[in-house]
Amino acid sequence: MSGNEMSAVVSSPLVQVDDLARSFDVSAPWLNRLLERKPRQLLHAVDGVSFSIEKGKTLALVGESGCGKSTVAKLLVGLYGPSRGQFVFDGKDAHQTYAGGDNGRALRRRVQMIFQDPYASLNPRWRVADIVGEPLREHGLLQSDAAVDDRVGELLSSVGLSPADASRFPHQFSGGQRQRISIARAMATAPDFLVCDEPTSALDVSVQAQVLNLMKRLQRERGLTYLFISHNLAVVRHVSDEVGVMYLGRLVELADKTSLFASPRHPYTRMLLDAIPKMHDTGQARTPVQGEVPNPLNPPSGCAFNPRCPHANERCRSERPVLQSFAGIRIACHAVEEGRI
Secondary structure, eight states, X not given: OOHHHHHHHHHSOSEEEEEEEEEEEOOOOHHHHHHHTOOOOEEEEEEEEEXXXXXXXXXXXXXXXXXXXXXXXHHHTTSSOOSEEEEEETTEEHHHHHTSTHHHHHHHHHEEEEOSOTTTTSOTTSOHHHHHHHHHHHTTSXXXXXXXXXXXXXXXXXXXXXXXXXXXXXGGSOHHHHHHHHHHHHHTTOOSEEEEESTTTTSOHHHHHHHHHHHHHHHHHHTOEEEEEOSOHHHHHHHOSEEEEEETTEXXXXXXXXXXXXXXXXXXXXXXXXXXXXXXXXXXXXXXXXXXXXXXXXXXXXXXXXXXXXXXXXXXXXXXXXXEEETTEEEOOHHHHTTOO
């Protein structure tokens, strides 16, 4: 292998998502459609999302509720299959691998997920020892019960809990402690890639900081790669290296954290950032996020953001923009392309 080829292999991203899409059939039952003469209805939850994540880095996806962030998460861990597009993990088509028996099991060990609600994602009838130990037994990573118990104790210690907590039930913990248990379970298989679906949104602010610092520490120690999904831009600024802004199933801006927070380009990104309270603006009125996300079953023609955008023109209302690079930032906006903003 030549030096150039070796360099290309080394620099290839761990996670590569190309034109990923997922649609759901939300049509009325067949007989209703026949009698009422209604067509089938498809909900395009994710519609052509593309991004990459380098090993050891964090990409954050942000946006309002209903923009498709959680659907992207479930596509990457194999809970949903794609309607279109590809997810390549470490050079291999992940969705084909997920369906491939032993190869699929091996991939699932390397890709794990932390869910939004720690109480809902933990079995209330199981003790913590069973919850955290289940991946170890399911994947056959440890054979004896004693080895599993020792490993569970190590995992609990790594997330700031006591090995003695293994004998307790989820309801005996606070919300932050339950999320630490979820993180310990996700870490049980020694994954390379963690998909974090709003892991701190159900927690108090002080507890959020503890969990975020824990995740940052684990990333430094173990070289983890994160896809971090959140609607809280203050949290995103703390944890991310790159930020992708989603709107109605599509990425509208993708940039490194510093560039995006310092000089956002897309009108939707600007709207989200303007709504954040700022310490130096105490006493000044904040700009609320205008309007609401359109009905995804009946999205606007052209740019989906055009009904809420102060810079929209006729082209915006008729032609859907595509993600393009402008000075290292990828943006889907006609106004930016034309130099109007």
